Amino acid sequence: MKKLIVGQSGGPTSVINGTLAGVYSEGKKKGFKVYGMLNGIEGLLDGKMIDLDEYFNNSDNLELLKRTPSSFLGTCRFKLGKAEEHEDLYKKIFDILDENEIDSFIYIGGNDSMDTVESLSDYAKEHNKHQNFIGVPKTIDNDLPITDHCPGYGSACKYIATTLKEVISDNACYGDTKKTVAIVEIMGRHAGWLTASAALAKDDNCPGVDAIYLPEVAFDIDNFVKETEELLKKKSNIVIAVSEGIRTEDRRFVCELLDTNLQTDAFGHKELVGCADALGRILRDKLGVKARPITLSTLQRAGAHLASKTDLEEAIECGKLGADLAAKGESGKMVIMTRETGKKYQIKYEVFDDIHKIANVEKKIPLEWIDVENNYVKEELIDYMRPLIQGEVKQIYKNGLPQHITLKRN
Amino acid sequence: MKKLIVGQSGGPTSVINGTLAGVYSEGKKKGFKVYGMLNGIEGLLDGKMIDLDEYFNNSDNLELLKRTPSSFLGTCRFKLGKAEEHEDLYKKIFDILDENEIDSFIYIGGNDSMDTVESLSDYAKEHNKHQNFIGVPKTIDNDLPITDHCPGYGSACKYIATTLKEVISDNACYGDTKKTVAIVEIMGRHAGWLTASAALAKDDNCPGVDAIYLPEVAFDIDNFVKETEELLKKKSNIVIAVSEGIRTEDRRFVCELLDTNLQTDAFGHKELVGCADALGRILRDKLGVKARPITLSTLQRAGAHLASKTDLEEAIECGKLGADLAAKGESGKMVIMTRETGKKYQIKYEVFDDIHKIANVEKKIPLEWIDVENNYVKEELIDYMRPLIQGEVKQIYKNGLPQHITLKRN
Numbered sequence: 039m040k041k042l043i044v045g046q047s048g049g050p051t052s053v054i055n056g057t058l059a060g061v062y063s064e065g066k067k068k069g070f071k072v073y074g075m076l077n078g079i080e081g082l083l084d085g086k087m088i089d090l091d092e093y094f095n096n097s098d099n100l101e102l103l104k105r106t107p108s109s110f111l112g113t114c115r116f117k118l119g120k121a122e123e124h125e126d127l128y129k130k131i132f133d134i135l136d137e138n139e140i141d142s143f144i145y146i147g148g149n150d151s152m153d154t155v156e157s158l159s160d161y162a163k164e165h166n167k168h169q170n171f172i173g174v175p176k177t178i179d180n181d182l183p184i185t186d187h188c189p190g191y192g193s194a195c196k197y198i199a200t201t202l203k204e205v206i207s208d209n210a211c212y213g214d215t216k217k218t219v220a221i222v223e224i225m226g227r228h229a230g231w232l233t234a235s236a237a238l239a240k241d242d243n244c245p246g247v248d249a250i251y252l253p254e255v256a257f258d259i260d261n262f263v264k265e266t267e268e269l270l271k272k273k274s275n276i277v278i279a280v281s282e283g284i285r286t287e288d289r290r291f292v293c294e295l296l297d298t299n300l301q302t303d304a305f306g307h308k309e310l311v312g313c314a315d316a317l318g319r320i321l322r323d324k325l326g327v328k329a330r331p332i333t334l335s336t337l338q339r340a341g342a343h344l345a346s347k348t349d350l351e352e353a354i355e356c357g358k359l360g361a362d363l364a365a366k367g368e369s370g371k372m373v374i375m376t377r378e379t380g381k382k383y384q385i386k387y388e389v390f391d392d393i394h395k396i397a398n399v400e401k402k403i404p405l406e407w408i409d410v411e412n413n414y415v416k417e418e419l420i421d422y423m424r425p426l427i428q429g430e431v432k433q434i435y436k437n438g439l440p441q442h443i444t445l446k447r448n
Numbered sequence: 449m450k451k452l453i454v455g456q457s458g459g460p461t462s463v464i465n466g467t468l469a470g471v472y473s474e475g476k477k478k479g480f481k482v483y484g485m486l487n488g489i490e491g492l493l494d495g496k497m498i499d500l501d502e503y504f505n506n507s508d509n510l511e512l513l514k515r516t517p518s519s520f521l522g523t524c525r526f527k528l529g530k531a532e533e534h535e536d537l538y539k540k541i542f543d544i545l546d547e548n549e550i551d552s553f554i555y556i557g558g559n560d561s562m563d564t565v566e567s568l569s570d571y572a573k574e575h576n577k578h579q580n581f582i583g584v585p586k587t588i589d590n591d592l593p594i595t596d597h598c599p600g601y602g603s604a605c606k607y608i609a610t611t612l613k614e615v616i617s618d619n620a621c622y623g624d625t626k627k628t629v630a631i632v633e634i635m636g637r638h639a640g641w642l643t644a645s646a647a648l649a650k651d652d653n654c655p656g657v658d659a660i661y662l663p664e665v666a667f668d669i670d671n672f673v674k675e676t677e678e679l680l681k682k683k684s685n686i687v688i689a690v691s692e693g694i695r696t697e698d699r700r701f702v703c704e705l706l707d708t709n710l711q712t713d714a715f716g717h718k719e720l721v722g723c724a725d726a727l728g729r730i731l732r733d734k735l736g737v738k739a740r741p742i743t744l745s746t747l748q749r750a751g752a753h754l755a756s757k758t759d760l761e762e763a764i765e766c767g768k769l770g771a772d773l774a775a776k777g778e779s780g781k782m783v784i785m786t787r788e789t790g791k792k793y794q795i796k797y798e799v800f801d802d803i804h805k806i807a808n809v810e811k812k813i814p815l816e817w818i819d820v821e822n823n824y825v826k827e828e829l830i831d832y833m834r835p836l837i838q839g840e841v842k843q844i845y846k847n848g849l850p851q852h853i854t855l856k857r858n
Contacts, residue, residue: 050621077625102653108617114625199849200753207518207852208750211460215487215524220746243512243852315722332745336630340618343610343754346848427848438756438837439609442617442653 040141042070042364043087046109046176047078047116047147047154051190052197052342053353054176055110057146059103060357061174062090068365070142076445078145079154080114083127085134088445099443104350105433106442107342118154121161128161135169142170142364146357148177148188152372153397159370170369173393174360176353178339180231183401184390185374189356190339192349192426195235197341198224198334199427202239202247202277205332210275217270219321219329220277222247223314225338227283229402230254232338235423236279237415248276249413253283254403257292262317263324265413270327282313292316343440347429352385359387372396383425450551452480452774453497456519456586457488457526457557457564461600462607462752463763464586465520467556469513470767471584472500478775480552486855488555489564490524493537495544498855509853514760515843516852517752528564531571538571545579552580552774556767558587558598562782563807569780580779583803584770586763588749590641593811594800595784599766600749602759602836605645607751608634608744609837612649612657612687615742620685627680629731629739630687632657633724635748637693639812640664642748644825645833646689658686659823663693664813667702672727673734675823680737692723702726753850757839762795769797782806793835 044061046054058074065072076086088111094100103110121128135143145155155173162169175182180191202222209220224233230252240246248269251257269276285291293313314331321329356373363371372393378384390396407419433440454471456464468484475482486496498521504510513520531538545553555565565583572579585592590601612632619630634643640662650656658679661667679686695701703723724741731739766783773781780803788794800806817829843850 050618077623080625081623106617107614108621112623112625113621196848201747201751203849203852204517204750204752205746207516207854208460208746211518211523213487213491213522215490215522238849241847241849241851243854312725315725330745332747333743335740335742336615336618337611337742337747340614341611342614424847429848430843430845433840435840437651437834438606438839439613439648439651441651442613444617444653 039071040069041073041139042142042144042361043073043075043140044144044146045075045078045082046111046113047145047151048113048177049148049339050108050113051176051178051339052107052193052345053190053350054146055106056104056350056353057174057176057189057357058110059100060354061144061361062094063100064358064361065364068361070361070365073140074111077112078114078116079118079131080116081112082134083130087138093443102434102441102443104354105342105345105431105440106444107340110443110445112445115150117150118157121157131158132167132169140169142172144172144174144360144364146174146176148175148179148182149398149400152182152393155372156370156393156397159393162369170364170367172360172363172368173372174356175372175374178232179226179229181229181400181402182396183399184396186377186385187375187426189349189353191231192346192352193341193344194232194338195238195423196346196349196427197338197344198232198235199238200344201334202236202279203244206239206244206247206277209277212275214274216274217327218275219266219270219327221314221317221329221331222277222279223282223331223333224279225334226253226281228253228400230281231403233279233281234403234415234419237420238423238427247279249278250415251278251280251284251413252403252408253281253285254405254408255410256287257284259286259320263320266321267325270325280313280317284313343433345431346427347431348426350431355387359389363389449481450479451483451549452552452554452771453483453485453550454554454556455485455488455492456521456523457555457561458523458587459558459749460518460523461586461588461749462517462603462755463600463760464556465516466514466760466763467584467586467599467767468520469510470764471554471771472504473510474768474771475774478771480771480775483550484521487522488524488526489528489541490526491522492544493540497548503853512844512851512853514764515752515755515841515850516854517750520853520855522855525560527560528567531567541568542575542577542579550579552582554582554584554770554774556584556586558585558589558592559808559810562592562803565782566780566803566807569803572779580774580777582770582773582778583782584766585782585784588642589636589639591639591810591812592806593809594806596787596795597785597836599759599763601641602756602762603751603754604642604748605648605833606756606759606837607748607754608642608645609648610754611744612646612689613654616649616654616657616687619687622685624684626684627737628685629676629737631724631727631739631741632687632689633692633741633743634689635744636663636691638663638810640691641813643689643691644813644829647825647830648833648837657689659688660825661688661690661694661823662813662818663691663695664815664818665820666697667694668696669730673730676731677735680735690723690727694723753843755841756837757841758836760841765797769799773799
């Protein structure tokens, strides 16, 4: 019996476990014994893996898995590095795979994870190892190139748009008796895809957000204050969506203007805290208006109770195709989604051969989809996002709360 | 035809519009023409009122109203003051009521709003005015005395418990490969009812939060750091729930230890910003651990998509009883809920005669329900809260988003 191991890497999403469910069920169908590595490549290096049959040889548990946020197997942000510089790590990984007679390796992740898939696949080819390596995309940031969009993005959009409808309604509760400003900070370091989804909140019973500031456009504090002042002349209650990653022309993050106490993570990314808070203070000081910062934090990536049915189904399909490719012996390839042209939204699941073109490349919003002058997004971008939030996933409730499945750790 | 006017006051909740729906439907049944005052007493003073038949003589709209967060009519935080000091305001209100031939007045609100009901009812009695005044409770804070609990509280608890399950899951995604701390800041200035609901997140697929810090207990920074350090020795990923209102023994808010830039609102309440942020910085400095502050902000009171069915039904029933009392000519009374003794949760809707005993009194968590030593809550409190989050409200979705009804403002 052939053996497949699957891992999850990078920031979790609401539907990354849907992809895991797809890998597992299709893997079984293709005759694999399916294992999970705990905490991605980092756990694998410690030999940490589990037999997924222990959990999922039970269709109820598989349904719970599809509704469970975060990474069921645990995740990591482990930078494998180049093989020539870290021969020992590569050797160790292949020793572990050989010892456990693993034939195929599927990694569910974003940019950094595709880098790992690429490196391992290249190493295997160069060293005549029989294992094959497949990447399956996930990221709320939607910043992977080639694929039309990434599983996880649609559910985060649905969470953001739903939450913003509620926030906009709440923020308007004083009407014209009080000027109120809410500044909602949304994830997305370099790409504004997620922040752009704030535009989806607008419908015939919600006026929508009043401005959207994306990291693709240089942020000007003085303009921001002026534009907010103009908005407040027209209406009393405004809601502004900002990306955590907005930066001034000279490349400083907005939060850096107030707060120099930033940390960096393992990839050298700066942790961006308090962008909405910084802007709120600036508005309070300059305009004398109460500005409430609201930071969606991890809620936007973990809000599985608001998962998009479209997104969950796509996440599962991507996982299934991953297992299918693994069975076919493909390597160094990534599952992608292609949107069919035409009015009706339809996705084709395809294979992209050259993972080199995906790893470490960040896809940003095309500038022609941004309405820079009005601090908003254009209809093309709304049309791109709207289909991704369609449909609801029926949750399994017990005692008033949605049920999940969690790993039994010793 | 007798005329009833209804208003909403104070902070909104997810189900305050359920109460409005109850007042409207029962008011109609009792033969009233039902008006809504916009932005509570503040809007009424400007003569701002609408005919609710324009919106709700349509059962679909009434169903949307029950699912709409925030205050449909708009709200206010208007302090009416004593009649002897503000005779002009009182006179103006009764002039407006007389001009519009209003017979009954229902105010949906919390402590401050009950103060308004009390004052107007007293004034009417003293000045032989025919209008009667009824209070219907609402507050996510659950700090009104006499009533077993307040409509709005259960839905906020359900939002918090659901969100915390997701946050706990997300926070654990690195497992033992990384120490992670999330500090979740929950509303509640003086009473910890809402923060206590963090305990509900614990079930057989969620380990729950690791500590709950309530405003009823003096907060000690050094102990907090020591206790968190102890927790981190036992497990890698911890989630701590804190009330925005926790204070040190010398009555300083925790956020004041770092941030002196606080504003006060119309009632002289200090705006509490950044408590979780302050604690996160302290942990980072003292323990060198990444601590992520998560502030649930207005999301917890506006999260109608996660409303508790029990709470919504109770909110509607309270509104109905309010209209019933109005029709009976009662005045200066408030609707309350009494919990039947016995194992099965059951609520009786009753009338409390002496609103003086309710207005401006804050009900806190009884100390015997708090596990001070372990920074947690006792089973009695969990048993009190659990029934309030039961049941889900089927949302009306369109284009991927829950639908609401909003006021058409000119």
